[in-house]
Structure formats: structure tokens, C-alpha cells
Amino acid sequence: MRWRLSLLGTPSLSDGVRQVSLADTGAVALAYVALEGQCSRAVLSALLWPGSPEATARNNLRQLKRRLRLACDGDELLEGEESLQLSGNVVVDALQLRDAVLPSGASEEELLAGLQFDDSPELARWLDGARARVEGWWRKARVAELARREAAGDLVGALALAEAWASREPESEEAGRHLMRLLYLQGQRGAALKVFERLERTLERELGVKPLPETLALARLLEQGTQLPGATAARRPLPMNILRPPVLAGREAEWQVLLEAWEAGQVLVIIGEPGVGKSRLITDFAESRGRWVRCEGRPGDREVPFATTVRSLREWRAVRPDVQIPEWARRELSRLLPELAEPGEALPPVSSEPDRMRLFDAITEMSTRLMGTYDTLVSDDMHYFSEADLALARYSFGRMYPTNGAGLPRCIQGLRKGEGSESLWSLVRSLEDAGVARVVELRPLGPEGVRSLLAGLGLGGAERHAERIARYTGGNPLYVVETVKHLVETGALEGDWPERLPPPGRVGRLIQRRLEALSPAALRLARVAALARTWFSYALASAVLEVGALQVGEAAVELEAAQVMAGERFTHDLVHEAVAGAIPEPLRRMLHVRLGEVLERMKAPPVVVAHHWFEAGEPQRGSES
Template identity: 50%
Template sequence: MQVLGLAQLWGPEGQGVRLERRAAALLAWLGLQGPSSKYALASLLWPDSPPTTARNNMRQLLRRLRLASGGEALVEGDTERLALVAPSNVDVACLKSTTEARAYAQALESVGAEGGTLLDGFDFDDCPELARWLDGARAGVEGWVREAREARIEHLTSGGDWSAALGLAQAWARQEPESEQAGRHLIRLLYLQGDRGAALAAFEQLRGVLERELGVTPLPETLALVREVEKGMQRPHPTASPRPALPLSVLRPPVLVGREAAWRQLEAGWEAGQMLFISGAPGSGKTRLAEEFANAKGRWGRVEGREGDSDVPFASQARAFRTQLARWPDVKLPDWVRTELSRILPELGETRLLPPLDSETGMLRFYDAGAVALYLLHEHDAICIADDVQYWDAASAKSFFFALPRMFEATSRGAQPLRFIDCYRRGELPAQTRAHVARLLDAGLARVVELEALTGEGVKHMVAAMGLPGAEAHADNLTRYTGGNPLYVVETLKHLLETDSLLRDWPQRLPPPDRVGPLIQLRLERLSALALQCARLAALAGAFFRTSLVPRVLQVTAAAAHEALVELESAQILLGERFSHDLVMEAVRAGMLPGEERALHGRLATALEEDAAPAILLAHHWIEAGRVERGLPHLLASAHSDEQVLPPEQAADHYARAAALMVATGQWEDAVRARAAEARCRLQASAAGPHVQPTWSARAPAGRTR
């Protein structure tokens, strides 16, 4: 029973029935007030009717309510009182009870992301007492929603899940644009995610609303927060939230240092209208430099590759599209684009209705849909940062590089330019992606900026900006120990903080200076056994890790799983559902014994089977668990499915892998059939493939600078 927003009844199959005004008011009253006098309710709903008429109207209303619910009784009672049969089935009652119990996540689920006005669209001017009650009840609902949002945002922020917190803050600010409370959260979270320009823009919008609608100026608390953002010298922290075990300035040092030469190269590439690549060793600060540069140029968005993407065709592109669809939900993709993209985003359409991609025309249509979606989903951005490109799967990379020349051509014709900054680890690009980048460089369309280690002065500046008592005295030793790698500096400082060594002499012994892994291992050794198991599960699940997997895979209670995940966030091992850095994930995996990995892969495969996860993912985990016989059917199912909806080379690769496993296990006849299927798919790919390769012009298009 929904009385927040549009009043409706929802059936078991998802069918909705609109509620009439008085029926909705009755359910709202009983949901908030509990069992009540039938006569008093009748008088509220029909104040101008004689008592006998009001009682008769109430009987008719209850009868219509039962008919609307398909014969199910929603309200029960006797001659004196009425009550809800199931109060927990009324959204406003759920909101009230969960807020009182401080179960704020459940409270927000009961009202939806955007909240909802009680009995929205209804007025009761003909029922004065009911109208007065409704005014107070609406104010109460708004207060509960505000309390739940505030608490939930602070919890997510203190735990490092800034993306989820930002989504709540954005919804709150949309619904209450004049709320400084919502505005401060929005400004703070945009800055925490590295988008200083968007944070300042959010403040300007808030200031304009306050002046225009209320005739007031922002509160001193809001102005103080904005001054912090403008300076960029100290990361703002959530008010009244628990202080994490490690300072946030260690997670993201507040200033960018030692990158003046790299910045000049980026500026030169920007002015030349080139695509920008930032390459460097792990931990050299590629993402941070890209974010700071993008901040200086305009509105930007970020997509990312994750380890494990290479096992699932189009995993990186699908994540990128979902990220942008969540950022810009009002963007309308053409129907034909949605239909084609449903091959990799099933939520956009019905893949069973799609023809196989076994023709040149079909292949071009699919890749063109990706190009159109790329442009439309980024049309509000000036820059797109693609992080960890070395992890992008080959199918996603091919689709992106197919779309890129079309975007260059559109820009040269006067379309809104979209600039790209791609970050990757030096020496780790897959061969196919490396070849695409080389062609861009040869055509003068791209520039690679290589990041080197920080100098001694750069390390001193970085440490000083963190504001950690005693840290500056160790700057020279930090430079020698870490070789000037920014991440190594941060991890070493974390170790010194956790061992209470910052105010002492430099330690006599530390792990080898050229690798950050041993330092991270020391942090992992301080974790509880369950937290360490959670980290290992996250490392093996990779891009497909979800916190909901923890209780089932590790066979613990939800409360124990939550406590372990909070411990990982406090130790800055995990941020939400991903690792704080890829090197942390690598250190976690390096500390696992082969037997532990196989057992955990098997448990993960079992849980993912219950979730009907993609077949290729199930195949991967069963095979890694040493259960080839369990993984092969999923691998073949994935190949068959890909053959129906994806470019044929994806299915060919899976058939080839299945054939190799069949040969290794003595399944000769099955291997022959798999090889035949592989050959069929490769023949189809060779017929269509040459026509969907990217082609580059000899020079960068004019007019691409901003």
C-alpha cells in the first residue's frame, strides 16, 4: 500500500491500482496513528454528513477498498475500531517504524530514492480537521526522510562509499533545492570525489536558490566549507560522523605536487585537440593528475576498468554505460540504440528478439549504436576520464576505438567536443589496445604523458600538505625508502601511523623499499580473521564483488559481515565495494595459498549460481576452483549465448577455450564439436570484421580546443 507520492495499491505481480482520495487518507491515517475509532474516522472523512450517512459511507469505502485489492482485506475491525491487517505493508508505516529504530537504510527503501510527499496531489479543503492533520503528518514524514538521509549519508561517507552517499545527496538536493543541509553534503561529496569544479558549481546553485526563493544568504557553516573547497588544502570531513582510524588526508593527499612538467604536456595536448593518455608505474598518481587537470577544464565524468573485466566481453563498456546512465538518467537513447545495446545491457531490452550478428550490416549497426550512446551519454561532459585502461576487455576497447573517429568527425562538423583522458599502467596495455594507441599517435590525434617518480622536494611538499604531526621530519628517509612513488609514500605513512612511529626516529627495519606489497601485507596482518577473509573474497570476485555475497560465501551472519566490512573501510583496504588501490588487491591475492584460492572460488561459484550470474563468470570460478566438469557447461552456454547476440569472435574465443579443456580431460568428441563451432564463428567474424575497424585521418580535426 503506497501513500507516499502517488497513492496506489501494488499487487503480487507488480500491477498497480490507483487509490481514491478518501481510501488513501484512511490507509495513511491507520498507518501513522494505528487502530482508531471507526466513528471518529468517518467524521473526519465526511464532516458535513449526518452520523448515519458517514457510517454508511465508511462501509462503502471499505467495500471498494476490498474490491480494489482483488478481494483481500486490507483493513479489519469491528463496530467500534478499524486497524490495518498488515501495517508493515504500508510505506509510511514502514518509514515511521524504521526511522524510530534507526534502521535508516530500510527507511529510505520504503520511500524510494527521491522521497515522496504524503498523499501527493490530494487536498482535503472539504475536510478541515483531516487537512490540519495532514499538514502535520506531511511535516513529520519530511522530518523522518531528512533524518534518514542525513544519517545514511554520514554513515556512507565515513565508510568511504562516497558514490552511494553522493547519489543520496543529489536526490535530496533535487527534492529540496533550498536545503543548506543537503547542499553542504552535496558540495562536500563532490569534492571528496575529486570534482572541485562541480562542488563550487553546486554552491553557486544553492546560493542562487536561497537568494531568489528565500531572500537570504548561506549560513557561515556553508561558507566555511566552500572556503575549504576553494583552497583545496584540507579535505573537508563530514560533520558529526565517526573519525576513521586513518586520516582522510592520507587517503587522498590534499595537494598535487611534482607534476608541473606533466601538466605542461597535458596543456599542449589539450590545445592541439589531442586525446590524452597518462601512463606511469603503479601508484604514480595517474588518476589524481587526470582529475585535477579535468577540474581545470570543465565538467567531467569518470569510467573505469577493473581486474577481471578481460574474462567477460564488453564488461568494461557495459559498466561505463551504466555509470553514465546513472549520472544522467534523463538522457534519452534512440529506440534502435537501446535495442542494440541490450546485447550487453539486458535491462535495456529483450535479447531474445535480436538477430545474431552474422552480417556486415548487423555488425555495423551494433558498433554504431555504441558510438551514438557514447556521444549522448557524455554530451553534458567536456571530458571523460577512463581509468585503469589496462584492464579493459578487448571487445570494449575495440568498440571504443571504433567510435572514436566518428566522434572526431562529428566535432569537426561543429558538434559539442568531448575530450578523453585515459590512464593506464606503463607496459601493461594489451597488445590490441596498444596497437590502437599507436595508430592514434601516428595520426597526430593523441599524446602520451609519462609520469615519473617525485623528487625529494616533491615528497617534502606532499608530506607537509598532509598535516601529520612528525611526518615532515621523515621526508628525506621517505624519499630514499619509496623512490619517490606517491602511493609508496602514502602506504609507508599509514604503516608509521598504525605503529605509532611518526613521532619517533626512523625505524631500524622496514620491508624492502622497492615494493609496496610487504607494507600492505603488514596492514593485512592486523585485520581480524573475518575481515581478511572478506578482503580475499573481494579480490577473487574482482569487478563482480558485492557486499551481499559475504554472508553467503563465508557463511556468517549479516551483522558479522557488516562489522568486517566496516573494519576494511576503516583500514582503507576497501572503499565501498572496491579496493582503495589495485596494489592493495594484488597484495591480498599474493597472501593467499593455492588451496585457499580454490576453496574460495568454489564457494563463490556456488553463490553466484544462486544469483543466476553470467555463464562466463560461473565458468571462470568453477575452473579456478579445479572443477572443470562444473565449469565446462557454463563455458559452452556462454559461447552459445554470445553467438546469438554478440560479435562472433567473442563466442569463438570461448569455444576455443572449452575445446582446450576438453582435450586436457580426454573428451575428444566434444572437443571436435567445440572446434567446429569455433571455426564457424571465426569464419563469420572474418566476413564482417574488416568493415568495423577504426580508421584514422592523418591529422587532428580542427576546432576541438575549448
């Protein structure tokens, strides 16, 4: 049996199903052997029972081993007779820290929190030293995890980790620098500079010192809006400024329209073709208006009622866990968020219009409380919203607009031109007709806009290809960036324009070239992600492909290095479409079968499981789910 020994915070022992209580002596004995490695019985017994006769101490240790064995259904945790070591079936969270890995769900409290041994000076000295070691491991593991997440493109996860670190150690310049970088990379330049200002004040007030030169140098880069240096422990095959171009080019006219609409108190609706730069304009504008929060539709959300809403509420609650909601709202929301339900509480399904309105009121109540400190709510990729999410949006707009100074965040929406349901476009038209919303349609960049975008990348040789790139891409910013990526990877940026490139007008062929260079394992992982859509995770892929987590992780690193995926998501919807569209039909059906089987075991919603059986050509199995 596999046991998890938690030494960080209050010590505990678990087999994944139940907790085994640990007395102080048992916790210290396990901690000592885990952290020091193999040790003699005599040394451990003398440390735990100082002043006792040797025979008594050895007998006490024998009884302690016996109690641990009985508590663990016969599993021996401390193996050996004269020389003791921890069983190979025990996983220790503190040792994961030593190996620069953040344990899942580990508390950031000190080692063996709450235990003191004032009556045993030798044991107290060992514990002080061990706690100092573990504190150093925490720092090492946090830095390594930040580098891993940033290299993987998981900037949201990295940012959450950096924020927690900076909050815990407000005087730490290392934590502050990580937080500043990550905020900048997510388009939050103003927030990054505020972190520096807060850090500067804290250092002056608490320590009476100025920030280190590297901190000041980073602040200057942020003020100038220039390219940042790469992550300390992560190397990328493509420069960071291609991943997120520093300059928002060719959108001066649209920016002015957005400013006018903002001043008029209107909802901002930005539409355009895929890759035209909707998300970049939205995030840059939201950043310029103050603090903002995102609600984002994803492929697959349409088939699952309230998928976008539920995911967003959970993300917002994770950031603001202190926010309280009324009891009536908690009960209603437990229909969508089971974690809010009291033990034994199970509300019946919504069966009437009054029930639905009450649920909508509860969602709106919780949303407004969670968003109370933000200036802007960004609803991006609304073309993926389910009908239930759209109905909620229509209802919420009726309650929230006009705001009349109610302190609610202003709204910016983004959606693809010509995509989404009739309900979505009906909502947009109704808001526009009522004067509540201003619709801004983004079009491809003109030649000067393309030249400005290329100049902002700061890559030698790119600007001299500006005319050819503008003609080749039609001015679509994504196509421009993908073309430059291709030129960088093939070493053609500094030379003449290549004689042959994939035909202009679509970026799919460029992306396909990137896919063709992947290993079979990485391509298989990308294909599973493309078909699993919203439900994709590395754990799901491991089960579908019947391979270990390490193999999935290696394939994921390759996909992230090729900028096909960022964490568990594709870098862009068009990359998703290119992968999905290139899957051979027999393989597509087989993967849908595996997804149906695994998701059924994982208790995914029946509609999700049925979708995969239908795509696999076995609709009758979907009706049985």
C-alpha cells in the same frame, strides 16, 4: 507473506511480485495506523467516516478490513478488534525514513500524494501534520545516508544523492554544503565553487539573504584548497587528507606536457607503474579543463565482452535520463542493455561484420549524446578493458578524431605500464604514430616531490621523515601515503623513525599488516570481494558466506574504516592484489565453488561462472553452465 506499503508518492501495496490497488480510504486507514501506531477502532472509523452514525462507521471499517484481507490472499494487514495495529508483516517506506534510512526506490514525493480531504476537516488536518512530519524525516534520512556513504568511501553514491537534494531544494544551504564537500573530495574543486556561486545567487534572488557563516567558511576552505572538516556523523580512524592528499606534488613537468598536448588537440595517454599517481593526475587535470565524465575499467572486465562499456552507459544514463536516442540505435543497444528493449523484442546475436559495425555506431551515437555537455572523457584503468571494449575504442577514435570542432569531449586515458593485452598497446602505438595521442609516462617522485607531498598532508612530524620515507618507498606516491598511514596508526609519526618496518620496494607487506588486524568476518568479506572481482556486491557476499545482511554490513564498515574497501570496491588495485594473493589455496578453491554456485543461480554470464569452476578445479562443471 511480506508486504511493502508505499506511502510516499502515490500509495501502493506490493508483495514483491504483484501490486494490490488501494482505494483512498484504504490507503489513509493504513497510513494512519502505520504513522500513529496502535489506535482504537472508534477513533479510526470516526476519522474516516465523519458524520456517519457510529454503527455505520464501525461496519464500514469492518468491510474495509475484509476487502484488504481478500486482496492480500487472506493476510490481515490491520490486526486487532477494538485496538488496531499494523501487522508485523508489513514494511512501510515512511517508517524507514523516521528511522533515518532511505527506502530503496522510494519516491521523493509527499505523503499520500494526490489525496485531498476538503470535505473532512479533521482528516485534512491530520494529513497536513503527517506530511510535515514526513518532510522532516526525509531531511533526517538524507543527512544520515550521506554520512553513511561518505564514511563508507562511496563518494559517487553520496554525490548523486547530494545532487538530487540540491536540485530539489536549490535554496537549501545544507544540501549545497554537502554537494560542495563531495565535489571537492572527488577532485572537482571548480565545480564545488560553482555550486557555491549558484547557491549565493539563489539565496539573494529568492530570499534576499546572504549565505550562513558555515557556508561561507566552507567556500573559503575550497578556494584555498585546504583540508576539509570530517563528515558530520562519521568518524574515521585516519584523517581525510591522507585519504586524498590535497596537493598534487612533483608533477609540474608532466602537467606542462599535458597542457601542450591539450592545446594541440591530442588524446592524452598517461601510463605508469601501480600506485605512481596516474588517476590523481588525470582527475586533477580533467577538473582543470571543465566538466568531465569517467569510463573506468575494473578487474574482471577482460573476461566479459563490453563490460566496461555497458557499466559506463548505465552510469551516464542515470545522470542524464532525459537524453533521447534514435530508434535504430535503441534497437541495436538493446543487445547490450536489455532495459532498452520493447516488450517481446529480442534481437539475434551479432553474426557479421556489418552487424558489429552497426552496433558500434549505436554505442558511439549514444555515448556522444550522453557526453554532449562534458569537456573531457576520462578512460581510466584501460588495462582491464575486454577485447570487445578495445575494438570499440579503436573504431570510435577513427570516427571522433580529429574532432574538427564537433563539440565532442576530449579524451584522457590511463593505463598501467606493461599490463593489458597486445590490442591495447597496439591501439596506443597507432594513436601515437598518427600524432593523435601524446603519451606521458609517470615515474616515481624525487626527494623534493616526496617532501612536497608530505608537506601537503598537513600532518605534524611527517616532513621531518621525508628523506627516510623517500628512500623507503622509492618515491611511489601510494607507498608514501601507505607508509604515513602506518606511522599514524602506530603512533610513530611524532617519534623517531621506527627501527623495523616491512622491507621497502613493495607496499604489499604494509597492506598485509592492515589485513592481519581485521576480524575474521571482515577478512572473509574482503576475500570474497577479491575473488568475485567485477561481480562483487554485498548481496552476493551474503549468499556466498551464508550470513545475514547485517553481519555483512558490520564487516563492510570495518573494511571501510581500515581503508581496505570503499563501498563495494577496494581502495586501490594493490590492496585487491594483496588480499587475493594471501588467500590459502584450499580456502581459495572453496570460495570459488561457492561463487560458481551463487552466480549460476543469479544468471551471471556463463563465462563468469565457468571462470570460478575452473579456479575451483572443477572445469567440467563450467562446461555444463
